Amino acid sequence: MARIRCDQAAAWRRLQERHRTVGAGFDLCQAFVHDLKRAEAFSQDAPHVFADLSKNLIDAEVQGELFALARECGLEAYRDAMFAGERINNTEDRAVKHWLLRAPRDARDPDSVAVHETLDAMLSFAQRVRDDAAITDVVNIGIGGSDLGPQMAVAALESACIAGKRFHFVSNVDGHELAAVLQRLRPESTLFLVASKTFTTLETMTNARSAKAWFEQQGGRDIARHFAALTTNVEAARGFGIATTFGFWDWVGGRYSLWSAIGLPLAIAIGPEGFRELLAGAHAMDRHFREAPLERNLPARLGLLDVWYRNFHGFGSRSIAPYHSALRRLPAYLQQLEMESNGKGVDAQGQPLPFATSPVLWGEPGTNGQHAYFQMLHQGTERVPVEFIAVRQPAHDLPGHHALLLANALAQAQALMQGKADAGGHRHFGGNRPSTFFVLEALTPAALGALLALYEHRVFTSGALWGIDSFDQWGVELGKVLAGDLARRLENGDIEGLDASTAGLLSRLRGR
Numbered sequence: 001m002a003r004i005r006c007d008q009a010a011a012w013r014r015l016q017e018r019h020r021t022v023g024a025g026f027d028l029c030q031a032f033v034h035d036l037k038r039a040e041a042f043s044q045d046a047p048h049v050f051a052d053l054s055k056n057l058i059d060a061e062v063q064g065e066l067f068a069l070a071r072e073c074g075l076e077a078y079r080d081a082m083f084a085g086e087r088i089n090n091t092e093d094r095a096v097k098h099w100l101l102r103a104p105r106d107a108r109d110p111d112s113v114a115v116h117e118t119l120d121a122m123l124s125f126a127q128r129v130r131d132d133a134a135i136t137d138v139v140n141i142g143i144g145g146s147d148l149g150p151q152m153a154v155a156a157l158e159s160a161c162i163a164g165k166r167f168h169f170v171s172n173v174d175g176h177e178l179a180a181v182l183q184r185l186r187p188e189s190t191l192f193l194v195a196s197k198t199f200t201t202l203e204t205m206t207n208a209r210s211a212k213a214w215f216e217q218q219g220g221r222d223i224a225r226h227f228a229a230l231t232t233n234v235e236a237a238r239g240f241g242i243a244t245t246f247g248f249w250d251w252v253g254g255r256y257s258l259w260s261a262i263g264l265p266l267a268i269a270i271g272p273e274g275f276r277e278l279l280a281g282a283h284a285m286d287r288h289f290r291e292a293p294l295e296r297n298l299p300a301r302l303g304l305l306d307v308w309y310r311n312f313h314g315f316g317s318r319s320i321a322p323y324h325s326a327l328r329r330l331p332a333y334l335q336q337l338e339m340e341s342n343g344k345g346v347d348a349q350g351q352p353l354p355f356a357t358s359p360v361l362w363g364e365p366g367t368n369g370q371h372a373y374f375q376m377l378h379q380g381t382e383r384v385p386v387e388f389i390a391v392r393q394p395a396h397d398l399p400g401h402h403a404l405l406l407a408n409a410l411a412q413a414q415a416l417m418q419g420k421a422d423a424g425g426h427r428h429f430g431g432n433r434p435s436t437f438f439v440l441e442a443l444t445p446a447a448l449g450a451l452l453a454l455y456e457h458r459v460f461t462s463g464a465l466w467g468i469d470s471f472d473q474w475g476v477e478l479g480k481v482l483a484g485d486l487a488r489r490l491e492n493g494d495i496e497g498l499d500a501s502t503a504g505l506l507s508r509l510r511g512r
């Protein structure tokens, strides 16, 4: 489908002009003085998520131009193409249909029917594992999208997780990780889930082989009961000796696969009903993204803000500050989602891009981050937009804590914006530092599903304007190939043809 890249749109030039004349000197505090309705105008309710965008460096005119830019670039048509199942992942010639995984069953659509068959089977398996008191440990072996999503979500929903079962996530090829987990396991009470879309990934296959060898050495019997595979490559899983498999499809990208069989650890942890609630929350956000006009469309507004910050203000990073310790793995999850999707230097046709794309995402839960890097956020030489995520209702009943936590989130956003002008030198806070503030009512499966889908569509929006293919990841290939070659060289010591640095390091690491 025809797409206009953002830098070729007339609105792009108007935004450049706007940034040159007023945008760069935009004063946040003054904006609130001049517009008493600013907080309301730049707030947005979406399913399960409220967002206050008013502490961002935008005004109504910039936002209007950003909507114009989105329309000129064909964002809505491109979004509709994704939801129509067109092959918008053009470099891999694949459709992009993770949203179908959370849509209600549609008997007319064979893909939807297959999705729900697998979902039903996977959820009954999850229920059986939940009911099986003999299984005390579930070990997910996977990496990237086959690890970060379930790991993040099991932590996020820890208050809803089943008692009496421990969940472990082994991703790294570094044997320290698997060895530390294996030490705490007994084969008869362990279920290994080998999660890999391709079932070829070096880390996962190495860990899966070692786990299987350990299981057999420890006298484990009945692989069929103690190993299951979550993969699009069911044949390879069978070849590996795993009979219980839950499949998914090539139109589910790794970083978009939590909603598929890859979510099995989460389904075991929170139960089939909880998992369906997660899907329903994400589906509600899908509908919002599909149906709301851009002016009231939260993922679109956020994605456009990202373009404004990256390409006009030149902000190179964004900090994620979840004020909820259960969201401790969310920054890592979002790093893959956004940086693997939009960390591209060429457009979908392979043409070099003359502008910046994905920012660096980073962060830690609040209030911990405040005692580590918030110094830089308040007084450093870079301006970094911060994203606060607060949850109104806590999942514990310790008195006092939650109000202090929320007060800190509010205070940081306020301090970033207001600064402190009356003090000079080291005590001076320049202020005018942007932030977005999200509020969830409670950290439920539905709210988490909606929040994650919100981020997915936001990444879609900026990627669409940048004209890139947000659904491939060719940038991870080169390192994989070189690692294969270097693994052989580490064995045999061959340094022929290597650059001097790599050759020297290789010899040192071989200890010879």
Ligand SMILES: O=P(O)(O)OC[C@H]1O[C@](O)(CO)[C@@H](O)[C@@H]1O
Binding pocket: 143, 144, 145, 146, 195, 196, 197, 198, 199, 200, 201, 204, 254, 255, 340, 473, 476
């Ligand atoms: O699920 P697989 O096929 O093992 O891949 C794991 C991860 O590797 C990548 O392909 C590249 O890092 C990710 O996109 C993916 O999530």
